[in-house]
Structures are given as C-alpha cells and as structure tokens.
Amino acid sequence: MDVKLGRVVITGAAGNIGPTVRSGLREDADHIVLVDTADVEAEGEQESAVKAAVGDRGALVEAFSGADSVVHLAGVADEAPFDDLLDANVRGTLNVLEAARRAEVPRVVLFSSNRVTGNYPIHHHVFPDEPPRPDGLYGVTKVAAEALGQMYADTFGLQVVALRVGSFEERPTETRHLATWLSPRDCVGFVRAALTAPNVNFTAAYAVSGNARRFWDLSAGENELGYRPVDDAARYAADFPDDDPFWHGGPQGGDFAGPDAVLPHLRE
C-alpha cells in the first residue's frame, strides 16, 4: 500500500515509546517534529526537535503548524499526585487538541491506556464502548483525555483516535503481560493504522498484541482502523508460572489497582 503520512508531530518523543513510534513512521513521513520537555535530538533534515511543555499552548500551535497529524504521547505515564496528572494528562491533552484545532491539523492520535478499564475483573472481556472503570487516578485522567478527544471530534470535527495501550515492552516480563503485552511491532502497526484509517470521527480502540489471554476486544481496531495485531505473548508463556495467583481473579490492573496503589497519592 502506498502510505503517505506527510508531516507528523510526536509529543513525548523522548520517552519510552517515542523512539519506537518515531522509527516506525520515518519511512513514510515527509517530516517528523519531535516535541518534549526532555532533550531529544533530531536526525537529518527529515526531523526537527522542539523543546516545549504541553502546558504551553502557544508553543504547541507553532510546533503543529503545517502538520498533517499529531501523535500525542507526552504525559505522566503512571500513578502520581493528582495535580501532576491533571496538568500533564488533562490540561496537556486539552492544549494538544486545541492547538491542533487552531493549527488546522486534521487528525490527533491520543495515547490512552488500558487502565481506563483496569478495575474490570480479569474474567470480563471488555469492549471499548463499555463504561470506564479506571483503576486509579492515572486512569481517571486518561478517561478525561478520551472525553476531551470525543468532544473535539463531535464539536469541531477533529479526527481523533484514542489508543488504549496495553503494556509496551520488548517482551513480557511479568505474568500480567501474557494478557496485556503490546509489542513494539504492534505498537507501530496501531499508530500507522490510526494515522491512515479513512472516515475517522472518534475511535477508541485497545492497542494490545493478539495475546491469547488478553482481556480486551480488538474488533474496534480491526474494523475501524484496519489493524489486526501480529504478536502473541503466549510465545513467552513458559517463562511464567501457570498457577500465578493473578489468574485466580481480581482487577485487570493487577498490582496497579487497589487501595495500596492509589492511597499514597491521596496523602499529599
């Protein structure tokens, strides 16, 4: 397929997932703009780097000028004090969406999280249109980020895809990953599909590899984005005990869920 991605902005390009997305888009993008508060070095003429916080709406409008899409990864990626989560994940996402609207960028891909539904029990197969059940404050801010995306799609016609990312790792490193793993190859596959799928208004889809033990329905990704993941964590099943208590029941968020995970951040 002849894929043209044009000019793409990646926020949070210096983080854990950024480099994988960056190299996965390089072949078909005319130009990639790398936005982060941390140092990130542009390579050659195909890339440029902008040191900016997603709190700085003006800087975002400038960085987004002339772009065809924004892949928004920047944020606080785990449980943290609520003010930090609100600033980075909620206000930051609002700024990204608003900057995209002002700069007339047609499409934004939001990196949401499986943790928006992390309090569903592990034996429940979740569809993306089921009510959120966030497993903590981080998940709550990702629910809000998705809602902002839906509002911008409905109100302003911005094309928004929210990818509910599983556990992005080179390979599974704990039992829960047999359900939640997102391989680097599938991560790139989901992002490319989110950037190129036709007829997008607002789509929320789980971005997880095709793990036999996954908790989440993949039909939104397949039907609306046209991507079916190729990897399966089952390949690594022998690395983990069959009788791990994780499989006996409890929230899909595992150790990320429950009072011990949330309470430390309610004490400040």
Ligand SMILES: NC(=O)c1ccc[n+]([C@@H]2O[C@H](COP(=O)([O-])OP(=O)(O)OC[C@H]3O[C@@H](n4cnc5c(N)ncnc54)[C@H](O)[C@@H]3O)[C@@H](O)[C@H]2O)c1
């Ligand atoms: N890693 C995972 O398995 C996973 C799972 C689900 C969802 N996600 C989501 O994917 C995205 C990327 O995750 P990651 O693992 O690469 O996270 P990360 O923490 O490694 O990277 C986040 C990047 O965002 C930047 N950043 C943070 N606050 C910023 C701000 N205010 N302005 C500009 N840049 C800022 C950081 O400097 C960092 O480079 C996050 O939104 C995260 O919530 C990740």
